Amino acid sequence: MITAGIDMGARTIKALVLRDGEPLGKSLVLAGFDTEASAKEALQAALADACVERSDVSRIVATGAGRDDAPDKDATLTDVGCAVRGAARLFPGVRTVIDVGAEEGRAIRCDEAGKVVDFAINEKCAAGSGAFTEAMARALEVPIEDLGALSLQSTKTIPMNAQCAVFAESEVVSMIHGNVAKPDMARAVHDAIASRIVSMARKVGYSAPVVLVGGVARNVGFVDSLRRGLEVEALSIPEEPEFCSALGAALAAAEGATGGAR
Amino acid sequence: MSAGVAVKKEYWRWQESNWRSADIDWREADIVSAGVDVGSVSSQAVVMTDGELFAWSNMRTGSNSPDSARNAMAWALEHTGMKVEDVHFVVGTGYGRVNVPFAHKAITEIHCHGRGANFMYGDRVRTVLDMGGQDCKAIRCDARGKVEAFQMNDKCAAGTGRGMEVFADLLQIPIHEVGPLSLSVVEEPPPVSSTCVVFAKSEASALLRKGWPKERVLAAYCSAMAHRVATLLERVGVEPEFAITGGIGKNPGVVRRLEKELGLSTLKSEFDTQIAGALGAALFGRSLVQKQRAKAEA
Numbered sequence: 001m002i003t004a005g006i007d008m009g010a011r012t013i014k015a016l017v018l019r020d021g022e023p024l025g026k027s028l029v030l031a032g033f034d035t036e037a038s039a040k041e042a043l044q045a046a047l048a049d050a051c052v053e054r055s056d057v058s059r060i061v062a063t064g065a066g067r068d069d070a071p072d073k074d075a076t077l078t079d080v081g082c083a084v085r086g087a088a089r090l091f092p093g094v095r096t097v098i099d100v101g102a103e104e105g106r107a108i109r110c111d112e113a114g115k116v117v118d119f120a121i122n123e124k125c126a127a128g129s130g131a132f133t134e135a136m137a138r139a140l141e142v143p144i145e146d147l148g149a150l151s152l153q154s155t156k157t158i159p160m161n162a163q164c165a166v167f168a169e170s171e172v173v174s175m176i177h178g179n180v181a182k183p184d185m186a187r188a189v190h191d192a193i194a195s196r197i198v199s200m201a202r203k204v205g206y207s208a209p210v211v212l213v214g215g216v217a218r219n220v221g222f223v224d225s226l227r228r229g230l231e232v233e234a235l236s237i238p239e240e241p242e243f244c245s246a247l248g249a250a251l252a253a254a255e256g257a258t259g260g261a262r
Numbered sequence: 263m264s265a266g267v268a269v270k271k272e273y274w275r276w277q278e279s280n281w282r283s284a285d286i287d288w289r290e291a292d293i294v295s296a297g298v299d300v301g302s303v304s305s306q307a308v309v310m311t312d313g314e315l316f317a318w319s320n321m322r323t324g325s326n327s328p329d330s331a332r333n334a335m336a337w338a339l340e341h342t343g344m345k346v347e348d349v350h351f352v353v354g355t356g357y358g359r360v361n362v363p364f365a366h367k368a369i370t371e372i373h374c375h376g377r378g379a380n381f382m383y384g385d386r387v388r389t390v391l392d393m394g395g396q397d398c399k400a401i402r403c404d405a406r407g408k409v410e411a412f413q414m415n416d417k418c419a420a421g422t423g424r425g426m427e428v429f430a431d432l433l434q435i436p437i438h439e440v441g442p443l444s445l446s447v448v449e450e451p452p453p454v455s456s457t458c459v460v461f462a463k464s465e466a467s468a469l470l471r472k473g474w475p476k477e478r479v480l481a482a483y484c485s486a487m488a489h490r491v492a493t494l495l496e497r498v499g500v501e502p503e504f505a506i507t508g509g510i511g512k513n514p515g516v517v518r519r520l521e522k523e524l525g526l527s528t529l530k531s532e533f534d535t536q537i538a539g540a541l542g543a544a545l546f547g548r549s550l551v552q553k554q555r556a557k558a559e560a
Contacts, residue, residue, distance in 0.1 A: 012540075020287050033472075034467070035473055047399045103461060124456075124457055124458060125418065125457070126458050126459075126460035126461060131460050131461070131464075132460075135460060162416060163417055163418075164376065164418045164419045164430060164459075165419075165458075165459075166419035166424055166425065166459045167396055167419055167424065167461045168300075170396075170424070177325045178325070
């Protein structure tokens with residue numbers, strides 16, 4: 001059976017095609033102005049990558065903040081449900097899933113069977129989401145792709161006072177005026193966003209093994225800060241962390257998920 | 263710097279100002295007191311002679327608090343012939359209150375705003391909303407300006423002057439024009455749904471791409487801000503009369519929408535709404551001198 005999952009994120013849309021539970025193809029496109037059109041484009045590209053036709057696909061499940069706008073879906077499933085399904089598939093035995101995307105962050109606790117026990121979400125505030133690191137990279141005049149590696153050059157901990165991304169930007173500007181070294185500032189930025197995520201993880205009661213998914217997992221500086229903040233030996237990160245929820249959605253489709261409006 | 267360097271226009275830049283009385287001869291005053299409010303975004307100095315407003319200044323806070331305090335004081339005293347040493351008592355207030363090098367005492371801005379508003383709006387003011395650069399405070403006070411209760415948001419840029427600066431820059435509208443322009447809409451749009459300034463900015467960009475005119479986007483943001491601070495006010499309880507101090511007090515786009523949401527009109531003052539904290543500090547300074555003298559006499 002061929003199924004597909006579409007993850008309608010705030011910044012990017014991810015589509016992934018599965019055959020009998022094995023990934024066949026995938027694609028990622030910017031959400032853009034017309035998310036429905038972008039979702040169609042993502043699905044088409046994933047189908048082309050998998051070398052299958054739309055008519056070959058039995059079921060499509062959509063997830064992500066904009067899941068209701070996904071075209072051509074058979075069902076929808078929450079971000080929490082999909083992130084955990086994807087993470088449990090890639091890392092069997094996972095007990096805590098941390099998912100950090102462009103505009104949301106969440107911490108999910110699950111049982112041995114991969115069932116969600118508790119979760120915490122931050123979707124109202126940029127602190128603790130990718131938008132925070134983006135704003136800080138702009139203030140530091142460093143390309144966002146380089147921010148992580150830059151912070152790994154530092155071993156110095158400088159606490160940031162501001163939680164709010166807007167105030168943190170001013171704080172970074174005063175650090176620049178105070179001649180603080182850029183690697184130290186980058187580390188301070190990652191420590192700040194990690195501390196928001198750690199407090200969510202504490203709220204749900206986390207335990208190892210911890211899997212980190214979502215696009216921000218690509219940021220090695222953030223990963224280092226989070227690992228230190230959670231005081232765990234290691235974090236498991238998929239090779240393509242941004243596709244974890246789309247994988248979860250495609251798996252749910254294979255299981256015959258029927259939730260949500262058609 | 264080489265020729266042809268593009269200078270980015272800073273739409274967020276608000277007008278700095280100073281003022282001095284033409285009628286008062288400070289040398290005849292019994293008590294000269296001053297208040298210096300070093301905020302995270304702006305700093306003010308207010309000089310009073312026997313409880314009357316003599317001079318003030320309002321300027322941007324620099325990266326160094328002691329310098330900001332000195333600069334604000336120097337600008338208030340400009341062309342007055344008065345030196346800092348001529349002031350009997352200086353009270354520091356605001357975020358940088360402990361960094362006012364020439365202050366005799368530091369008092370929190372909450373207390374100073376209550377006292378300052380009492381002077382600016384008269385003793386009937388019971389609720390003061392101070393909408394500052396990086397925080398927002400809802401204060402309830404008695405007929406003497408004494409603080410009875412307060413609520414504060416200093417963690418989040420929503421509902422602060424900094425949030426408004428971000429929008430002025432995004433829409434490329436000078437900050438003092440934001441309010442009037444937002445009121446030029448024929449029909450009030452629904453407020454921006456995001457509370458977070460970062461997300462509200464993305465939302466506003468999407469609305470602009472959709473073809474919304476700037477004034478409509480500004481109206482949507484001003485009403486979101488009004489709604490945000492209304493919830494803070496409700497936590498402390500709004501009792502008339504009501505006044506708004508701080509920089510946003512000059513933005514009719516937020517003030518009018520908040521008045522509408524609360525069903526209350528705000529008191530108006532002839533004074534600059536940004537000097538309330540420093541003014542309260544100067545009034546405290548005068549009282550402290552009076553107390554010292556009374557003690558010395560006893």
